[in-house]
Amino acid sequence: MLASRDAQVVVVGAGPAGLVLGNLLRAAGVTCVIVERQSRAHVERRARAGFLAPHSVRVLEENGLAAGLRARGERHDTCAFRGEHGQFELNYGALGHRQPLTVYPQQDLVADLITAFLDRGGEIRFDTAVTGLHGIDTDRPSVDCAGPDGTAYRLSGAYLAGCDGRHGVARRALPAVAAREYRRYHGVTWLAILAQAPPSMAAVTYAVHDRGFAGHMARSSTVTRYYLQVPRGEDPEEWGERRIWDELAVRMRTAQYEPLHEGPILERTTVDLSSEVREPLQHGRLFLAGDAAALISPSAAKGANLAIMAADTLARALVDALVRDDPRGLARYSRDCLPRLWHAQEFSHWMINLLHSPAGDDDEAVFQRALQRARLTSLRDLRSHQDYFAENYVGI
Ligand SMILES: Cc1cc2nc3c(=O)[nH]c(=O)nc-3n(C[C@H](O)[C@H](O)[C@H](O)COP(=O)(O)OP(=O)(O)OC[C@H]3O[C@@H](n4cnc5c(N)ncnc54)[C@H](O)[C@@H]3O)c2cc1C
Structure with missing residues (x-):
């Protein structure tokens, strides 16, 4: 020494x-x-x-x-929520504290x-x-x-x-x-993906789907981050490039909306939400x-x-x-x-409950999915919920 x-x-x-x-x-x-x-x-x-x-x-x-x-x-001042209800956008830059986020x-x-x-x-x-x-x-x-x-x-x-x-x-x-x-482990695991591809949408997009959550976030004009909810313990290497893009397309409902800008996957890793x-x-x-x-x-x-x-x-x-x-x-x-x-x-924690619900047809899963739908509807329709979201989304 x-x-x-x-x-x-x-x-x-x-x-x-x-x-x-x-x-x-x-x-x-x-x-x-x-x-x-x-x-x-x-x-x-x-x-x-x-x-x-x-x-x-x-x-x-x-x-x-x-x-x-x-x-x-x-x-960035807008994010979008997409699901079986359709899609709605929230301009958080015009709500709550009326401030945007900076992507860097x-x-x-x-x-x-x-x-x-x-x-x-x-x-x-x-x-x-x-x-x-x-x-x-x-x-x-x-x-x-x-x-x-x-x-x-x-x-x-x-x-x-x-x-x-x-x-x-x-x-x-x-x-x-x-x-x-x-x-606390929140019972949700994400496959975090970094793609050498321009963003596919103007806004951060949160997609809610029976197969699990998917997210889209710009990082730069040439790199985009995506997330896919996967079972805990999943091996990221099981997710080849084609499988990732196909699953993102299903959960992002590209048949109804614009296609994703695909590109080589630079990184894939799992993150336990804890x-x-x-x-x-x-x-x-x-x-x-x-x-x-x-x-x-x-x-x-x-x-x-x-x-x-x-x-x-x-x-x-x-x-x-x-x-x-x-x-x-x-x-x-x-x-x-x-x-x-x-x-x-x-x-x-509130965001985790907004974006995820259990799969399956048992009573608990069906009940949780109904709650999730109600949360999303409140966010879409109620100004007070939108202000809560915007203040907390940009605030520290
Ligand atoms: C996939 C992913 C996406 C994320 N997205 C976001 C986002 O959009 N917005 C956001 O705000 N946050 C996000 N985060 C979280 C954010 O990256 C972390 O909270 C942030 O990096 C924390 O900074 P830190 O300096 O505390 O720790 P770190 O960035 O982890 O830095 C700690 C440093 O300590 C070093 N170190 C560790 N052990 C030792 C040792 N024994 N001796 C010397 N050095 C050591 C490490 O090498 C590292 O460089 C994300 C995280 C992940 C994994």
Whole structure:
């Protein structure tokens, strides 16, 4: 084990949470090192989210991090629901908070944030895994690092930020007696598909079908994300390109509407729609942000937005503590974030119930499908339901 190297804040993970946090800390003159398990090329190509809420765009704009999304991001203000009832569109940009979403692929945002962080004098150690955290109850906590050439060393800081996602190590360092973890699988699994093909429709489209849910979301003029509900445990390799396009065509009812723009499938992976929330999000000098703090199902496209919200909140609190000697923001970090995390969980759960119902002809399945129809009809016809949807769809 080599000797420690010091920074005021050691951040674990270079995803949206860790990189937004790192940039905001550097802007305030706080020294900060980010430790990332993967290579730079890997994180800059990892396609995941695409929809940025107005709050996220505002945080990025206010901190000089929005040049890329302003140049290449696209504004979306409408989504469509399609099913046996026909199709209706909701112009959420004219409802609720009257604000649009911005489509900007997560990997492009990550690449922008890495460049900005390095320009601001930050340090990122790529290809370096954090293998353990120590001394979070002391005033000099540290992380064990395994570097690319096999060297092991320890980094210490005044504070640690665990931004290492759902499979990271930071959250496991919270003592079990001090933290509670809530977990839920929502009973739905999606095959997440990335296609090298232009979007097939102008709007995000949610298709409800007896064979299961299908979704269509633009990512750029040449790449589109699709989702297909599949049984849990499904092997993505069972889904060849032809099978994917045929199933999407059935569930998207292309016989009634426009055909899909097909293209090579770049990625296919299954996502169990699940939730995890840790309470509190901190212990001693360790603070969690992003998926490490709370995992949310992608049904409402909130994960990256919540990561940015938590990173912004944590950055302000750390700057207050380190630059102004005011620790009050850190003391209330969990209390500030958790209500917003739970609110988003509630809406994503509401979306899951709107978009999915069980198959089969037993009484329970038939009843659930009738409820789903009623929910969709309310959304189509009632302004109060549309406002609820719009406020929560774009809000954080
Ligand atoms: C298919 C899919 C679609 C999605 N669509 C949307 C969407 O439209 N809108 C939305 O808002 N959200 C969406 N999400 C969720 C969103 O991508 C995540 O919520 C977001 O990436 C969370 O950011 P993060 O920084 O917390 O974690 P991550 O992006 O997971 O970053 C964590 C980083 O930590 C690194 N790391 C892990 N362990 C270690 C370790 N031991 N040492 C060092 N580094 C480590 C990882 O390599 C990674 O780079 C989607 C997710 C998926 C899977």
